[in-house]
Amino acid sequence: MERTESEKLEELTRLSPGRLLWKYCLPAVVGMLVMSLYNIVDRIFIGQGVGPEAIAGLAITFPVMNLSAALGVLIGAGGSARISILLGAGDHQGARRALGNALTLLSIVIVCYLSMFAIFMDDILVAFGASEVTLPYARDFMMYILPGMFMTNFAFTFNNFMRVSGYPVKAMVTMFIGAGVNVVLAPFFIFVMEWGIKGAAIATDISMAVSALFVMRHFVDRRSTLHFTRDISIYRPKLKIILSIISIGAAPSLVNAAACFINVIINKTLYIHGGDIAVGAAGIFTSYTSLMTMVVVGICQGMQPIIGYNYGAGRLDRLKSTYWIAVAAATVVVTTGQLVGLLFPDEIARAFTRDAGLIEVTATCLRNSMPAFMVVGFQVVSTTLFQSLGKAGASIFLSLARQVIFLIPLLLLLPPRYELLGIWWSFPASDVCATLVTTVMVGWLLRQLSRREELSPIVKIS
Numbered sequence: 001m002e003r004t005e006s007e008k009l010e011e012l013t014r015l016s017p018g019r020l021l022w023k024y025c026l027p028a029v030v031g032m033l034v035m036s037l038y039n040i041v042d043r044i045f046i047g048q049g050v051g052p053e054a055i056a057g058l059a060i061t062f063p064v065m066n067l068s069a070a071l072g073v074l075i076g077a078g079g080s081a082r083i084s085i086l087l088g089a090g091d092h093q094g095a096r097r098a099l100g101n102a103l104t105l106l107s108i109v110i111v112c113y114l115s116m117f118a119i120f121m122d123d124i125l126v127a128f129g130a131s132e133v134t135l136p137y138a139r140d141f142m143m144y145i146l147p148g149m150f151m152t153n154f155a156f157t158f159n160n161f162m163r164v165s166g167y168p169v170k171a172m173v174t175m176f177i178g179a180g181v182n183v184v185l186a187p188f189f190i191f192v193m194e195w196g197i198k199g200a201a202i203a204t205d206i207s208m209a210v211s212a213l214f215v216m217r218h219f220v221d222r223r224s225t226l227h228f229t230r231d232i233s234i235y236r237p238k239l240k241i242i243l244s245i246i247s248i249g250a251a252p253s254l255v256n257a258a259a260c261f262i263n264v265i266i267n268k269t270l271y272i273h274g275g276d277i278a279v280g281a282a283g284i285f286t287s288y289t290s291l292m293t294m295v296v297v298g299i300c301q302g303m304q305p306i307i308g309y310n311y312g313a314g315r316l317d318r319l320k321s322t323y324w325i326a327v328a329a330a331t332v333v334v335t336t337g338q339l340v341g342l343l344f345p346d347e348i349a350r351a352f353t354r355d356a357g358l359i360e361v362t363a364t365c366l367r368n369s370m371p372a373f374m375v376v377g378f379q380v381v382s383t384t385l386f387q388s389l390g391k392a393g394a395s396i397f398l399s400l401a402r403q404v405i406f407l408i409p410l411l412l413l414l415p416p417r418y419e420l421l422g423i424w425w426s427f428p429a430s431d432v433c434a435t436l437v438t439t440v441m442v443g444w445l446l447r448q449l450s451r452r453e454e455l456s457p458i459v460k461i462s
Helices: 001-008 017-049 052-088 091-118 123-127 135-164 168-192 197-219 238-315 314-344 345-352 356-368 373-388 392-413 420-455
Strands: none
Touching: 001 238, 017 052, 017 135, 017 168, 017 197, 017 238, 017 314, 052 091, 052 123, 052 135, 052 238, 052 356, 052 373, 091 123, 091 135, 091 238, 091 356, 123 135, 135 168, 135 238, 168 197, 238 314, 238 345, 238 356, 238 373, 238 392, 238 420, 314 345, 314 356, 314 373, 314 420, 345 356, 345 420, 356 420, 373 392, 373 420, 392 420
C-alpha cells in the first residue's frame, strides 16, 4: 500500500503536464461546478417560486456568504498549497502536522464567525444593504443557513486537502453526493412543503452535512495518504505552521473578503440608482458569472498541487508548462461564458425570474458588464501561480487589484455621472486594468524562474 500511495504523488513529476492537468483539473472543475450548483439551484428555485423580492433579498446575503467563504479559503487554500509543497519535498510528517493544525484553526475560526453572525444578524444585513422589503427574505435565509455554514467550511476545506494528497476523483465524488441531495431537496422544500426561501437554506444544510461526513471519513481512514493520527501533537497549534498556512491562504481569502465588501458597496450603490430591482439584477449577474469563475477556480485547484509539488521537487520546466496550459483552458472557459452572456442575456435572466422588469434590467447589466470578461481567466490563474509558489505578497496584491484597487474607485467615480450604467461599466474597466498589472508581474516571475532553471535545472528548491 505504501508503494501505491507514493506512486500517486510521484506521478506529479512523471506524467506530462497536459495529462496531469486533465487528471487533476477535471475532478476539481466538476467539484467547483457542483458548488456553484448549490447556489444557482437555490437562486433559480427561489426566483421562480418566491419572487423578485426574494432574489434581491438573497443577493443581500452574498457578502455574508463571501465572508464565510473567505475564512474557509484562508485555511483551505493555504493548507492545500503548504501540504502539496511538503509532499513534493518528501516531508510527510510535516504534511500531517499541517493537516492537524488546519483542523484546529478551522474549528476556532468557524465558532467565532458563526457566533458573530448569529448575535448581530439584522445589523449585519442592514449594513450590507438590506431594505425594509428585502430584510425579511435575507433574514429567513441566513437564520436557517447558519448551521450549514459550519459543515460547508469543513466539506470544502478538507475536500481541497483530499485532492492535493492524491485523490482528485474521490474529492469530486464527495461533492457530487452533496449536490445530488441538494437538487432533490431544494424544490421539494420550496414548492411541495411551501417553506419558501428557508426551504432552500435547509436543503443546503442537509446536503453540506452529507458532503462533510464523506470527506471527513476519508481522513480518519489510516489507509489514506494523508490522515488524522492519534498523535495529539499534530493538532496542537504551532505558530510557524499556522503562519505558513495563513500567509499562502491570505491571497484567495482576501479575494472573497474583498468580494464581500465590494458587494456591500455595489448593493448600496445599486439601491440608490436603481432600487431593489437593480440589486436583484446584480444577483443574477453574479450567479451567472460565478459559474465561469468557479470553473476557472477548479482549473486553478487542479493546477495547484502540480505546480506546488514540482516547485518543491525543483522541476521548473514542468511548472511553467502547467501554468500556460491552465491559462489557455481558463481563457476558453471565460470567453465562452462572455459570448453566451452578450448574445443571450434575456434567456439567462428568464432562467432566474419571470418578472419582466427584472429581466430587462438584468439583460442590460449583462451586456454592459461583460465586454472584458475574457481576461478574467488569465488574471485568476496567474494569482494562483504566485500563491502556489508561496509568494504571498504578490498573490495578495494581484487578488486585491481587480476587486479593490481598481473596482472601488471606478464604483465611486462612474455612477454619479452615468448612474446605473456607470456601475455596469466599472466591471470591464477594472478587469482590463488588473490584467495589465498581472501581465507585468507574471513576466517578471517567469524570468526569475528561467534564470533559476538555467543555474540548477533539476535541483530541489529549499
